[in-house]
Amino acid sequence: MPELLPLRVAGLALVKTPGALVRGLWSLLRTVGGLGALTLWDLVLVLINNVTFKRRVGSVIPPGLPGHNGVWPEFVPPTPSDSRSPCPVLNAMANHGILPRNGRDIPLDVLAKKIDQTCNVSPTVTRSVNAALESNFGRRIIDLGDLCSPNVIEHEASLTREDFYFQPDVSKPSASLCKRLLAQAGDRPTLSAADFSRFASIRRAESKAHNPHFYMTLGHKLFGSANCAVLYEVFGGRVDDIEVMLLEERFRDGWEPRCRGRMGFTNAQFHLRTLQIELGIKSVKADPFSDAAAVEPRPERS
Structure with missing residues (x-):
């Protein structure tokens, strides 16, 4: 009877709600348990790094793997049909054939293993990275170009890419921005954490001032600082290494990771360095004569 419909709906809600609550609670427990296990695992790796000898120079990458003793597979620039990302390191891995050269159909497990090794x-x-990618894209096989999706991994105020508003193809580096980042080191051979924070401060101010579609969440800010942490730790902040990586998206001959811990660069190191760089970013005024002011706007994002 129609007059009983609200009661039936209420009854179904009462029956279904406990199940939904149980499933939600179980999902929460799995998430918390997974994070706890990951954190414990990472702390063990930190301990091992601190009580064992670092990997020898020339053998940071084990024998038999690409990059051992600084010898990398042939560099081949991408073709127009190849898929590339906003991440210069992933692009370099594809350009050297460590990842599929076309940048397509890469299982996340393979991506993780290759990043670990390289x-x-x-x-x-x-x-942690794979979990974030799977959560964002809902699948375990991706193209590098998937990472160009606006405001997912890609974000405004990048230190090496123009904002989407000015350059929709964020897989391509901006030579001007890359050179400005490198110039933060001055006469020094390395970029410091403070250098990355300073240029990130400038880029955020420029983007906010000149990009009418500026959008940046806390997550985007932390991701940007995490990218800086990689350049600081994995590349040791060395200008000669970073210059080739950013402008040509290849590994310089003789380069190997500067982080030589036996268990690799850990989550604890990663998060602490990211936090240091993020906390060093200040609110500054944009230079009205900066590059961003002179870039011709492109079509609006759909």
Whole structure:
């Protein structure tokens, strides 16, 4: 009877709600338990790094793997049909054939393993990255170009890419921005954490001032600082290494990861360095004559 419909709906809600609550609670417990296990695992790796000898120079990457003793597979620039990301390191891995050269159909497990081997980062780092990618894209196989999706991994105020508003193809580096980042070191051979924070401060101010579609969440800010942490730790902040990586998206001959811990660059190191760089970012005024002011706007994002 129609007059009983609200009661039936209420009854179904009462029956279904406990099940939904149980499933939600179980999902929460699994998440918390997974984070706890990952954190414990990472702390063990930190301990091992601190009580064992670092990997020898020339053997940071084990024998038999690409990059051992600084010898990298042939560099081949991408073709127009190849898929590339906003991440210069992933692009370089594809350009050297460590990842599929076309940048397509890469299982996340393969991506994690190759990053571990190439950059000497711990599996706890790549496990966290893979979880974020799977959560964002809802699948375990991706193209590098998927990472160009606006405001997912890609974000405004990048230190090496123009904002989407000015350059929709964020897979391509901006030579001007890359050179400005490198110039932060002045006469020094390395970029410091403070250098990355300073240029990030400038880029955020420029983007906010000149990009009418500026959008940046806390997550985007932390991701940007995390990218800086990689350049600081994995590349040691060395200008000669970073210059080739950013402008040509290849590994310089003789380069190997500067983080030489036996268990690799851990989540703890990664998060602490990211936090240091993020906390060093200040609110500054944009230079009205900066590059961003002179870039011709492109079509609005759909």
